Amino acid sequence: EWLKIGQLSESEKFAEFDQDTLDLMVQEGIRFAIDVVSPTRSESDREGCRIEDGRVKVPKCLHEPYQQSYELGWASMGVSQEYGGMGAPATLVLIVNEAMNGANLGLSMFFGLTSGAADLIDTYGSDSLKQKYVAKMYQGKFTGTMCLSEPQAGSDVGAGTTSAESVEDGVYKIKGSKCWISSGDSDLGENVIHAVLARVKGAPDGTKGLSLFVVPHTRVNDDGSLGDWNDVTVVSIEDKLGIHASPTAVLNFGE
């Protein structure tokens, strides 16, 4: 009411989101967060994440709300209809996300990280990257991360030393260690797609010399099937007060 978001339906893009529709979606989104997601909060924090056979297992109770969030569209509200999302206005997405964050941040962070990485590839990636990753990420089949921080490069992100060496046209070998990587690995999706900052050999120091690479945990073949392990190792996960359901990982690339 205060934001007058009903006025958005005056634009062609959001014509179907009139005030009644928006009210209903806010009501249903909040109901989903309260009824389906929030009952998992304490249990998932108590159980926490663990590393088993080199991969992260999230608390068992997160799997069902994760699937339902994608099936019912709550995790992909802002995604365009071209990719099977609702194409909802950002204001509405933020309201429902706020409810999901309050219900269980350990779960909702997966949605934020994954859609962020998918948006990035959709906006700046080549056609082949888009084709391989974007739809599966928006559907929750693949999760996503952003790998910026390193032990000596937090606020000073330009101090990053992860390197990238060209092996063939458009393909690079990435080598280095990233820390504090939210949703860094899990068994919620079939694959994890990392957006990684690295410095191509010979590039200048500082932020100007950094480039961004798409590094899947498991390689994806041209026909969409999963290929070989891509040399991404989960070294450890942090023990964080009150948010044990979110795997914040140290990841090694290469070696």
Ligand SMILES: Cc1cc2nc3c(=O)[nH]c(=O)nc-3n(C[C@H](O)[C@H](O)[C@H](O)COP(=O)(O)OP(=O)(O)OC[C@H]3O[C@@H](n4cnc5c(N)ncnc54)[C@H](O)[C@@H]3O)c2cc1C
């Ligand atoms: C729960 C959690 C999740 C995270 N998830 C991710 C993720 O998904 N991906 C990722 O890449 N990173 C992630 N991070 C890392 C986060 O981005 C870094 O922690 C952040 O950039 C700060 O870096 P730092 O921890 O090394 O602190 P530092 O950079 O060492 O800063 C320590 C303190 O010094 C202050 N400071 C630093 N530089 C200056 C300056 N020049 N002038 C004045 N004060 C300064 C800072 O404000 C801070 O108070 C996560 C961190 C946490 C805690």
